[in-house]
Amino acid sequence: MKPEELDQLLSRALQAPPQTGAPDDALKRQAEAALAEPVQRWSRAALVAAGASLGTGLVAALWLPAHGTQHASEAVRWGFGGALALCGCLGALALRPGPRGPALAASAFAVAALVALPFLGSGVAAPRPAFGAGCGALSLALAAAPLAVGVWALSAFAATALRGALVGLAAGAAASLALHFHCPSGDALHLGLFHAGPWALLAALGALAVRRRPRTFAP
């Protein structure tokens, strides 16, 4: 079949469809009824999401008892703690409309922190082997609230899996911030399995969560 023959076929089959159901006036009235609703500001949702992550991380870091935490140096203790707090806030960029640049940049930042985490420990093993499961469970429990807030904010538009993963990483960063000042174990295996592992799981949960039906289909 030649291209012009396909074109003719498509034109015949897909001519302008007739209107059925609600006329334009009814459609317009329904849309205009929505004008009375308050405008959903993405910046406000982003602030709430960043606040939930940062607040959870900071409150938990201050509230949880420190079990003789050991870090390679003071620079790692406060530098990495600050980086984790920043990662928690960067999740808010996932809500920003527009090109993927900010989301990709923030993802790269969060992933870099995820990869670096196992190598920043003091090398000191956990006092009890069972300590690991506690860190994993605590990580998921602490991240639950910021993840829920982030997923609620994402449902305001047709989010991509990348944006969902970023929200999950931000929630994971909040939990990691608390664990960073709480957990005494500094060996790479423990940090990789029970700190970075749940973090990666949260990113996957965030990416899956965007499959829920959004409240609007705006990009």
Added chain:
Amino acid sequence: MQHFQAGDRAAFETLFARHVAGVRGYLARSTGSAAAAEDLTQQTFLSLVRAQDRYRPSLRFKSWLYAIATNAARDWRRRGHERVTPTGEVPEEAVDAPAPRDAGLERAVHSALAQLPDAQREAILLHRFEGLSFAEIAELAQVSESAVKVRAHRGYERLRVLLAEVYRA
């Protein structure tokens, strides 16, 4: 759109009047169902109102509006509303075309379109029927213009194969 964002309600009426027919036509061609198109057109304009804060002036309004419609159609398809058999056929009752039109041909073309990946189908429908340029489609799909051209080209190639027998008949 910027007037509407600034609170001018009359601007919404202008946008609605200018684009409602095009959006409805695109959704009807995309879903093969006039009833679904009505519902999705309503959801598209409701999304426009509710998410007006997400529109950026650097973006062409038409690209943004059709991106909303495309997301609505994809969601509709993902939720299993598209009735395509395992062999890629669209059942007779699924294409709610009026009698005077060539229902057999419509069904065959919708079956063929349903077998294309979303991105290829959208590139063809938006370019061929809605008059969007490849640049505008690239903007709404957030890919390069050349990627959109490749999608459309591959979609046309596949349609040519799928519809060869229909054309001969």
